[in-house]
Amino acid sequence: DAGVIQSPRHEVTEMGQEVTLRCKPISGHDYLFWYRQTMMRGLELLIYFNNNVPIDDSGMPEDRFSAKMPNASFSTLKIQPSEPRDSAVYFCASIEHGGANTEAFFGQGTRLTVV
Amino acid sequence: QQQVKQSPQSLIVQKGGISIINCAYENTAFDYFPWYQQFPGKGPALLIAIRPDVSEKKEGRFTISFNKSAKQFSLHIMDSQPGDSATYFCAASIQGGSEKLVFGKGTKLTVNP
Numbered sequence: 473d474a475g476v477i478q479s480p481r482h483e484v485t486e487m488g489q490e491v492t493l494r495c496k497p498i499s500g501h502d503y504l505f506w507y508r509q510t511m512m513r514g515l516e517l518l519i520y521f522n523n524n525v526p527i528d529d530s531g532m533p534e535d536r537f538s539a540k541m542p543n544a545s546f547s548t549l550k551i552q553p554s555e556p557r558d559s560a561v562y563f564c565a566s567i568e569h570g571g572a573n574t575e576a577f578f579g580q581g582t583r584l585t586v587v
Numbered sequence: 588q589q590q591v592k593q594s595p596q597s598l599i600v601q602k603g604g605i606s607i608i609n610c611a612y613e614n615t616a617f618d619y620f621p622w623y624q625q626f627p628g629k630g631p632a633l634l635i636a637i638r639p640d641v642s643e644k645k646e647g648r649f650t651i652s653f654n655k656s657a658k659q660f661s662l663h664i665m666d667s668q669p670g671d672s673a674t675y676f677c678a679a680s681i682q683g684g685s686e687k688l689v690f691g692k693g694t695k696l697t698v699n700p
Contacts, residue, residue, distance in 0.1 A: 476630070503686050505688070512690035513692070514691065515631070515676060515690040515692075515693070517689070528687065563630050565630070565688075566688050569686060575633045576623075576633070576688055578631050580628070581629075581630050585689060
């Protein structure tokens, strides 16, 4: 497996524009997590899914953020409208439930810059 | 509410020295404590993990020490090397439950040659 795949790797957008980040988890993994990383706040959990169902979205900062997982192999995180304070690295991670040692596999991240 | 507190924020060590990073947690339901290593431009990757039924786990130069009563755990890197320079995150979760990992804020380790 190629691991968790995120796209794009880099995104530069203007304030007010819609941004969509994409994630393909590892096949067979039934948990998917979206994290945001900044210098000030570290790794923040935004939302996570189990078997494509959103379980906890309490970390989503505002209504401008939304996430979907239409099937087991694809998830999106959308920001509309984007603001400069949304600039961060966004990571997607997946986990196979029930493993002896629950390892979260992270993608390479999407570096978002909102100008 | 920060459930996992990590210190120090940054650490500089000479090659061959010992690097020590500490974490403290609040939720006594946590039963899985991993450490993740992140290199610039990459996502975090699992380095080593421990469960609360043991007080220490060692893998090569990396050791986790766990103190259940104090709700603390630490990462020790022996014989630190320049290639160990990275950001290290401690984390905690409840196994068999949500699998949700709660991360500390990270420690940027620099190992000077």
